Amino acid sequence: MSKDLLSQNIVEMPQSGIRKFFDIIMTKKDVLSLVIGEPDFQTPMYIRQACIGAIIDGKTHYTSNWGIPEFRKAVADYLEYRFGISYNYENEIVPTIGASEAIDLAFRSTLNPGDEVLVPDPSFVSYNMCIKMAYGVSKRLPTYEKDSFKVTAENLEKAITPKTKMLVLSYPSNPTGAIMTKEELMKLVPIIVKHDLIVIADEIYAELTYGCEHTSIAALPGMKERTILISGFSKAFAMTGMRIGYVCANKEITFQMIKIRQSTTVAPATPIQYACVTALNDGRKDDYSEVSYMREKYDERRRYISERLKKMGLPAFEPQGAFYIFPSVQKTGLSGYDFAIKAFEKYNVAMVPGNAFGVSGENYVRMSYATSIEKIAQALDAIEKMLSEG
Numbered sequence: 566m567s568k569d570l571l572s573q574n575i576v577e578m579p580q581s582g583i584r585k586f587f588d589i590i591m592t593k594k595d596v597l598s599l600v601i602g603e604p605d606f607q608t609p610m611y612i613r614q615a616c617i618g619a620i621i622d623g624k625t626h627y628t629s630n631w632g633i634p635e636f637r638k639a640v641a642d643y644l645e646y647r648f649g650i651s652y653n654y655e656n657e658i659v660p661t662i663g664a665s666e667a668i669d670l671a672f673r674s675t676l677n678p679g680d681e682v683l684v685p686d687p688s689f690v691s692y693n694m695c696i697k698m699a700y701g702v703s704k705r706l707p708t709y710e711k712d713s714f715k716v717t718a719e720n721l722e723k724a725i726t727p728k729t730k731m732l733v734l735s736y737p738s739n740p741t742g743a744i745m746t747k748e749e750l751m752k753l754v755p756i757i758v759k760h761d762l763i764v765i766a767d768e769i770y771a772e773l774t775y776g777c778e779h780t781s782i783a784a785l786p787g788m789k790e791r792t793i794l795i796s797g798f799s800k801a802f803a804m805t806g807m808r809i810g811y812v813c814a815n816k817e818i819t820f821q822m823i824k825i826r827q828s829t830t831v832a833p834a835t836p837i838q839y840a841c842v843t844a845l846n847d848g849r850k851d852d853y854s855e856v857s858y859m860r861e862k863y864d865e866r867r868r869y870i871s872e873r874l875k876k877m878g879l880p881a882f883e884p885q886g887a888f889y890i891f892p893s894v895q896k897t898g899l900s901g902y903d904f905a906i907k908a909f910e911k912y913n914v915a916m917v918p919g920n921a922f923g924v925s926g927e928n929y930v931r932m933s934y935a936t937s938i939e940k941i942a943q944a945l946d947a948i949e950k951m952l953s954e955g
């Protein structure tokens with residue numbers, strides 16, 4: 566087919582590095598996989614039951630483009646309770662089809678052609694794609710292991726140009742497991758304000774931090790008005806397949822988002838919205854004990870995988886959030902990609918090459934510990950064998 570028949574903007578968009586790697590690993594069965602970016606736990610039963618209950622009650626019709634008010638109210642209460650941020654549920658919260666739709670809406674509602682967005686490198690793959698779809702220009706903001714993969718004030722200041730309009734902050738981080746503390750975020754605030762930037766804060770892993778509390782940049786003085794906060798249920802509540810999340814922003818921005826969604830997705834599925842109301846409101850009655858249970862299990866695996874990698878001579882930056890670890894494989898003489906291919910082809914272990922998340926990930930691989938400790942142990946045994954056989 567002639568390329569003229571296609572959107573040039575989309576033709577120019579690269580395929581996601583993770584997808585390409587998934588296609589390769591689908592060619593084999595019974596692989597020891599450290600690839601998957603979703604909880605291995607079941608969605609808590611009380612949430613599944615609420616969803617079934619909503620269907621039985623006939624809550625199966627359209628909702629407003631804003632979703633049901635109970636959803637927005639539950640999210641507002643939850644964000645206040647957990648992170649001390651207060652949003653007006655009437656016009657500052659939009660339920661979305663996963664955090665993924667929130668990312669798309671955030672860029673499309675704010676970018677004009679040619680506007681630049683700083684995206685930490687390495688980071689989650691979707692930002693660059695969604696920026697391109699919104700006719701913006703993504704600019705790398707390299708982060709380094711020596712800085713614990715955090716955005717520093719110095720590197721941020723250096724990367725800003727007169728065209729910079731937005732900054733993506735995605736902490737806890739996929740793929741590095743880095744977090745940013747309140748003090749570290751505070752150092753960025755004067756620069757963000759001075760250059761009049763909007764921050765897209767993707768905080769989908771906010772519930773998954775280990776030994777430290779998550780701070781939302783939206784909770785810092787002067788930041789709520791210039792932050793688009795993205796979060797959801799996929800990771801904390803193990804609800805990836807329910808495809809539900811939310812975006813919070815000032816009402817000028819949310820109104821633009823609603824205009825987009827009137828002609829695209831309309832709203833997330835109605836029974837799922839009701840299930841989320843139960844997840845947040847009933848979950849709060851025991852301080853989200855099911856979330857705490859999963860967090861403790863991830864933490865156990867995190868400590869196990871860090872220790873094992875250290876012992877086998879592949880020490881990694883110690884993750885403090887999400888469920889990934891990002892060891893450098895440079896000392897093996899292989900790039901992250903070649904290391905991952907060799908591990909897959911010869912040792913039957915799958916992990917994602919770090920360059921899928923940006924140029925800064927070239928010498929790294931991402932291992933997910935959202936899988937049982939027994940499976941992690943088997944995969945690590947195989948990697949250890951690979952290292953010893955050279």
Ligand SMILES: Cc1ncc(COP(=O)(O)O)c(C=O)c1O
Nearest residue numbers: 602663664665689739769797799
């Ligand atoms: C940082 C980050 N943001 C957003 C998403 C997408 O989340 P959802 O499944 O809710 O669309 C992911 C999924 O892996 C992620 O890692």
